[in-house]
Amino acid sequence: MVHTCVVAGCRNRRTPGTTLSFYRFPRDPERKQRWIAAVNREGWVPNDGSRLCSTHFISGKQVKNPRSPDYVPSVFTIAPLSPEMKEPGAFEILDKQEARVEAANALLFLQGQGTPVVAEQSQEEHPEEPQAIVDESTSSSISSDEEEEDDDKSVSDSKKGKYAQSPDAPVNYDDMLKALKKENQSLRESVEKMSLSENSLRNDAEKVKFYTGLPNYFVLETVMWLLAPHMDGMKNVKLSKFQQLLLTLMRLRLDLRNQDLAYRFGVKVGTVIRTVHRMVNIMSSTLVPTAVFWPSRAELRKNLPAALRTSYPDCAVIIDCFTVPFEELVSRGNQQQQQQEVATSYNALKYLIGVAPQGVVTFVSRGVLGNVSDKSLAEGCGFLCKLLPGDVVLANRDLDIGESVAARQAQFKIARGSLLDEAPSEALSVQKHVERVISMVKQRYAMLAGPVESPFTAFCERTSNLSTFDKIVQVACALNNLCISAAPLE
Known part of the structure; x- marks a missing residue:
């Protein structure tokens, strides 16, 4: 039998x-009376x-x-009718109409023809199998527990969908199970490919390169191996290392x-901010000293590119x-505070970078306000302390640090000015x-x-003169050194 909800206005x-x-x-008299009162x-x-x-229960089912x-x-979303709108016998007429509709539906389905008769509204046609309805009526008639949910929909649903079978054919549950397992595995693989996990990056170099x-x-695994021991104190239950x-x-x-x-x-968002700041601090103290360092003079001369070996065999760095x-605008200390008025017209951080002739970054300064002269930057960042007597410092433009370099008994050369007439190819290099x-x-x-x-330009540690972004610049240079250099070793 096709049941209809007895609540007024519910179809x-x-x-x-x-x-x-x-x-x-x-069947419990007290509870039954409360249900009748609620209707x-x-x-x-x-x-x-x-x-x-x-639909008339908060959780969608009775408890x-x-x-x-x-x-x-x-x-009950539909308001009950007011006494003025009620007519004598209205509900009795409604019950009769519903009974006729239910009888017609049952007859049509038992005969295996037609579609359900729907009163007062049009519904989309869904042809069903006669066997499903016979099973439904049988299961509903056998059930004797007044509070047990009608389970006829599970019978009909098992005969529909992707694995539908004809009424007379036996159901092969083994094949259905194999198909479901295969579909489940395919979905797992699709989710894994879309996720940002170790397995999804392990065999995909292009994905690693794009995201990191x-x-x-x-290389990513090597960086993780280097940083992992320093991440033990980081309490973050949401994200793995x-x-x-x-x-x-x-x-x-x-x-x-x-x-x-x-x-x-x-x-x-707060977790993201804290994670980035903590990881930058760890990489700054662990990865940067390992990947960004000033090589010895012997190493520099041993791996000097052919373009500079003849002209500048003592070249130590290109800056x-x-x-x-x-x-x-940010405050970067007393010296920068005195120049604050001038700096307001140039909101930028200035960095001095040193690159070995082989193409790896060997030095990067902390950032200062962009209006600071090259000489002041070089003298205040510790770059000059790296030079040895006889070292040659190359640049492609005048950085106004010749006197400061000479004070360290080293030489500052402007490649573009001194080599154009002699060896244009070397000068261009x-x-x-x-x-x-x-x-x-x-x-x-x-x-x-x-x-x-x-937030990245503020000093995160009182004991350090580096802002978080200064550390980010150094970390980026360190990570760049782990990749192929601009001038590969010969």
């Missing part, structure tokens, strides 16, 4: 494929065929616990916003300055060398292109 009907559940009225149909008494659909709010139906800037998973490193590298590599990373990793704009390295670092880690967000 929910149990038809094949429906997800609704229909409940008998309880609120004056003078109406339920019979054995009366049903109440699951037998008297303390539960769903012990009695309480969801590193050439392959082996690998995810914390990956999140930070994605922040540097793609310059993604904090909210974007929070959505990707399923954490809060240049670059700037990164920031969002707002030196001229583009540092620019190419700086360009590689900025392209590999988009965060260095700026503008820098103000």
Whole structure:
């Protein structure tokens, strides 16, 4: 039998494929009376065929616990009719109409023809199998527990969908199980490919390069191995150590916003900010000293490129300055505070970078306000202390540090001015060398292109004269050194 909900104004009907559940009225007199009162149909008494659909319960189903709010139906979105609108015998007429519709539906389905008759509304046609309806009527007639949910929909649903079978064919559950396992495995593989996990990056060098800037998973794993012992004190139950490193590298590599990373990793924005700052501090103290260092003179001469071996065999470093704009003016100490008025017209951080002739970064200064002269920057960042007597410092433009370099008994040479007439090819090589390295670092880690967000320009540690962004620049240079250099060793 096709049941209809007895609530006034509710037209929910149990038809094949429906997800609704229909409940008998309880036999317990007290509870049954409370259900009748909740239905609120004056003078109406339920019979054995009366049903109440699951939409009138808060959780979508009845609960037998008297303390539960769903012990009695309480969801009635349709307001009851006012006494003025009620007509004598209106509900009796409605019951008769519903009984006729149910009888017609039962007859049509038992004969295996037609579709359910729907009163007062048109429904989309869904042809069903006669066997399913026979099973439904049989299961509903056998059930004797007044509070047991009608389970006929499970019978009909098993005969529909992707694994539907004809009424007379036996169901092969082994084949269905194999198909479901295969589908489950396919879905797992799809989810794994879309996720940002170790397994999804392990055999995909292009994915590693896109998200981290590193050439392959082996290099990424090496960085993780180096940093892992220093991450033990980081309390973060949401993200694993690998995810914390990956999140930070994605922040540097793609310059993604904090909210974007929070959505990707399923954490809060505050967690993203704390993770980035902590990982940058760890990489600054662990990775930078390992990857960015000043090589010995013997190593420099041993691996000097042929383009410079004849002209400048004592070349120790090729230097240049670059700037990164920031969002707002920041205070960088007493010396910069005195120049604050001049700096307001040039909101940028200035860095001195030194590159070995082989193409790896060997020195990077802390950032100062962009209006500071090259000489002041070189003398204040510790670069001159790296030079040895007889070293040659090359640059492709005049940085006004010749006297400072000479004070260390070293030589400062401007490659573009001294080599154009003698060896244009060598001059071009030196001229583009540092620019190419700086360009590689900025392209590999988009965060260095700026503008820098103000939280990164503040000093995070009182004992350090480096801001978080200063550390980010150094970390980016260290990571760049782990990749292929601008001038590979010969």
